[in-house]
Amino acid sequence: MAAPSEAIEQRELAAGGERQTFGDRVRVFVPRIPLHLVLVAVIVLWSVPTIALLISSFREPQLISSSGWWNALTPPWDFTWSNYDAVLNQRGMGRAFVNSLLITIPVTLLVLFVASMAAYAIAWMEFPARNVLFLVMVALLVVPLQMTLIPVLRLYSTLEVDVEVPIIGGKLFGTSSYAGIWLAHTAYGLPFAIFLLRNFFGSLPRDLFESAYLDGASDLRVFFSIVLPLSMPALAALAIFQFLWTWNDLLVALILLGDPELAPMTLRITSLVSSFGSSYQLLTAAAFVSMAVPLLIFFALQRYFVQGILAGAVKG
Amino acid sequence: MAGVTFENVTKKFGELYVVRDLSMEIPDKEFLVLVGPSGCGKSTTLRMLAGLDTITSGIIRIGDRIVNNLAAKDRDIAMVFQSYALYPHMSVYDNMAFGLTLRKMPESEIATRVQEAATLLGIEGLLKRKPRQLSGGQRQRVALGRAIVRNPDVFLLDEPLSNLDAKLRVQTRAEISKLHQRLGTTFIYVTHDQVEAMTMATRIAVLNLGVLQQLGTPQEVYERPVNTFVAGFIGSPATNFFPSVLKREGESIVADLGAFQLPVAPEHQKPLAPYIDKEIITGVRPEHIHDAEFQPPSTDVAVIRARADVTEMMGNESLVHLVAGDHSFLGRMDPRTQARPGSEMQAAIDIGSLMFFDLETELAIR
Numbered sequence: 001m002a003a004p005s006e007a008i009e010q011r012e013l014a015a016g017g018e019r020q021t022f023g024d025r026v027r028v029f030v031p032r033i034p035l036h037l038v039l040v041a042v043i044v045l046w047s048v049p050t051i052a053l054l055i056s057s058f059r060e061p062q063l064i065s066s067s068g069w070w071n072a073l074t075p076p077w078d079f080t081w082s083n084y085d086a087v088l089n090q091r092g093m094g095r096a097f098v099n100s101l102l103i104t105i106p107v108t109l110l111v112l113f114v115a116s117m118a119a120y121a122i123a124w125m126e127f128p129a130r131n132v133l134f135l136v137m138v139a140l141l142v143v144p145l146q147m148t149l150i151p152v153l154r155l156y157s158t159l160e161v162d163v164e165v166p167i168i169g170g171k172l173f174g175t176s177s178y179a180g181i182w183l184a185h186t187a188y189g190l191p192f193a194i195f196l197l198r199n200f201f202g203s204l205p206r207d208l209f210e211s212a213y214l215d216g217a218s219d220l221r222v223f224f225s226i227v228l229p230l231s232m233p234a235l236a237a238l239a240i241f242q243f244l245w246t247w248n249d250l251l252v253a254l255i256l257l258g259d260p261e262l263a264p265m266t267l268r269i270t271s272l273v274s275s276f277g278s279s280y281q282l283l284t285a286a287a288f289v290s291m292a293v294p295l296l297i298f299f300a301l302q303r304y305f306v307q308g309i310l311a312g313a314v315k316g
Numbered sequence: 317m318a319g320v321t322f323e324n325v326t327k328k329f330g331e332l333y334v335v336r337d338l339s340m341e342i343p344d345k346e347f348l349v350l351v352g353p354s355g356c357g358k359s360t361t362l363r364m365l366a367g368l369d370t371i372t373s374g375i376i377r378i379g380d381r382i383v384n385n386l387a388a389k390d391r392d393i394a395m396v397f398q399s400y401a402l403y404p405h406m407s408v409y410d411n412m413a414f415g416l417t418l419r420k421m422p423e424s425e426i427a428t429r430v431q432e433a434a435t436l437l438g439i440e441g442l443l444k445r446k447p448r449q450l451s452g453g454q455r456q457r458v459a460l461g462r463a464i465v466r467n468p469d470v471f472l473l474d475e476p477l478s479n480l481d482a483k484l485r486v487q488t489r490a491e492i493s494k495l496h497q498r499l500g501t502t503f504i505y506v507t508h509d510q511v512e513a514m515t516m517a518t519r520i521a522v523l524n525l526g527v528l529q530q531l532g533t534p535q536e537v538y539e540r541p542v543n544t545f546v547a548g549f550i551g552s553p554a555t556n557f558f559p560s561v562l563k564r565e566g567e568s569i570v571a572d573l574g575a576f577q578l579p580v581a582p583e584h585q586k587p588l589a590p591y592i593d594k595e596i597i598t599g600v601r602p603e604h605i606h607d608a609e610f611q612p613p614s615t616d617v618a619v620i621r622a623r624a625d626v627t628e629m630m631g632n633e634s635l636v637h638l639v640a641g642d643h644s645f646l647g648r649m650d651p652r653t654q655a656r657p658g659s660e661m662q663a664a665i666d667i668g669s670l671m672f673f674d675l676e677t678e679l680a681i682r
Contacts, residue, residue, distance in 0.1 A: 210368050211401035215415030215466075216389035225414075229405045 575641025
């Protein structure tokens with residue numbers, strides 16, 4: 001893809017009514033070659049470890065230990081699906097993958113739902129002590145997650161409801177329950193989410209709201225019809241952050257999910273390490289299975305990701 | 317269709333008075349312009365009427381209803397914001413239909429109203445576009461259209477022309493005036509631009525520092541300003557003010573401005589009598605200061621000597637900055653004037669248009 005200034009130059013040439021000759025395009029492109037070369041070099045350097053892992057995951061265990069991964073790029077090409085097969089079907093990774101989804105998706109939706117409403121109220125509704133409430137919530141960002149784990153664990157033990165939940169499994173509430181881990185992850189994710197969204201909502205122009213009030217919209221209507229559609233970049237960015245954070249979480253799952261049946265992929269991979277220390281082929285395959293979903297999400301929402309980084313910094 | 321009444325309306329932010337004891341009656345179908353410098357309370361007044369700001373004390377009525385505690389959406393008003401406040405993610409049609417959809421109006425009626433308004437404003441072809449695909453002028457029309465479909469009792473407009481370029485402003489001024497005649501609804505319009513006020517209003521309310529200075533037709537406010545503020549605010553370039561002393565000369569009165577003297581026209585003599593030998597302020601509008609060579613016929617003038625300091629050629633007239641003694645003042649002169657920077661000239665001042673103000677109260681002496 002041409003760098004932005006190239007595109008502008010090309011557009012200017014086209015706009016001048018002249019047809020772009022090949023010579024024009026070469027003239028515009030050639031000075032940029034060094035820059036492109038550097039960019040490609042950086043990308044290659046960055047990707048090498050990941051590509052190496054990817055290639056290794058398709059190789060037999062003996063080959064991995066006997067030769068370097070780059071050897072696989074030359075014939076004979078000995079690729080195999082056996083590692084993935086082992087990981088998904090035989091080590092309980094399939095179930096772990098589903099567990100990861102069962103944990104991450106509800107948490108992401110919950111955080112989006114609760115944080116957006118909270119952020120809207122703090123940004124645009126008048127009620128007593130709203131600034132104090134916001135400050136306290138943001139101050140919670142300072143609290144190290146690790147400090148809360150034991151107290152939460154204790155709390156969950158006390159509130160345990162030992163009723164088996166159909167279909168998804170686990171208890172109704174307490175340790176080893178989905179509800180418990182959903183609640184915990186949501187709580188950990190809310191301070192940042194509310195902070196991000198409140199700043200974004202606050203940057204929406206005031207007279208947009210006033211116009212809507214005059215049109216007869218209630219606060220709820222304004223929230224759904226105006227604030228949410230206009231905040232898609234921030235919401236998408238938040239969804240990505242929250243999804244990644246929850247998907248890759250090990251610590252909370254380790255402490256709060258005792259039952260191995262409910263373990264997400266992160267937990268499962270660590271158990272692979274402990275039982276098969278040097279089974280690189282299984283680890284690499286497991287790593288990629290675990291990476292697949294977040295990568296998919298990221299690529300699907302990536303243009304919002306960039307906008308989301310600027311969310312609140314610059315009014316769209 | 318309804319008129320609006322303000323009864324002793326006050327707005328305070330903490331201890332700060334933003335609007336102080338405002339009372340005015342605006343009959344139905346009037347085009348009232350609230351004009352004044354920044355911070356004079358005109359936007360706040362509009363917002364209190366709209367229901368976007370609370371009222372500290374006083375009563376606002378629309379028609380016969382007291383609307384103080386009525387929610388904005390129930391007041392039957394429509395507002396055009398300075399920044400247009402169009403919903404960026406909705407099409408023009410949806411923008412205009414939003415308020416009607418919220419009021420659960422049937423689809424067919426919404427479609428009819430939106431079409432009518434769009435045709436009236438010449439934006440029928442834009443209904444499917446989003447605001448970011450429109451020019452400034454087009455966005456403004458959509459904002460107007462959004463207000464028109466509501467069929468309100470009162471239209472509120474908050475500096476709708478300030479985001480347009482000068483040429484478009486002139487064009488749109490005329491269109492808004494025509495719209496007012498066409499719709500026959502009360503328009504309340506806020507601006508800091510006195511030209512907009514003079515050209516569009518049926519009546520002007522001049523505000524300063526939260527206090528209503530004068531409420532009158534453009535002509536009244538121009539010819540008979542109630543104090544120095546109104547005299548200086550209305551009319552461009554601004555009125556020239558001279559500290560002066562009134563002296564009796566035989567049967568008539570003369571204003572002694574130091575460097576020169578101006579006879580007082582017969583019609584002004586009686587009210588000025590109590591101020592003889594006292595200091596007052598004399599006001600002269602630049603358009604009443606002429607080059608003596610080209611003075612308009614059959615006007616009572618006093619000719620004075622002055623030096624031209626700066627001349628600004630406008631094409632249709634020349635603005636000449638004059639100096640006489642310690643006085644610097646501005647005259648709008650015939651474009652054929654020979655005045656050049658540094659040259660001495662004779663200026664003819666129309667004494668029938670002189671304005672006199674009390675020095676302490678700054679009120680007009682009548």
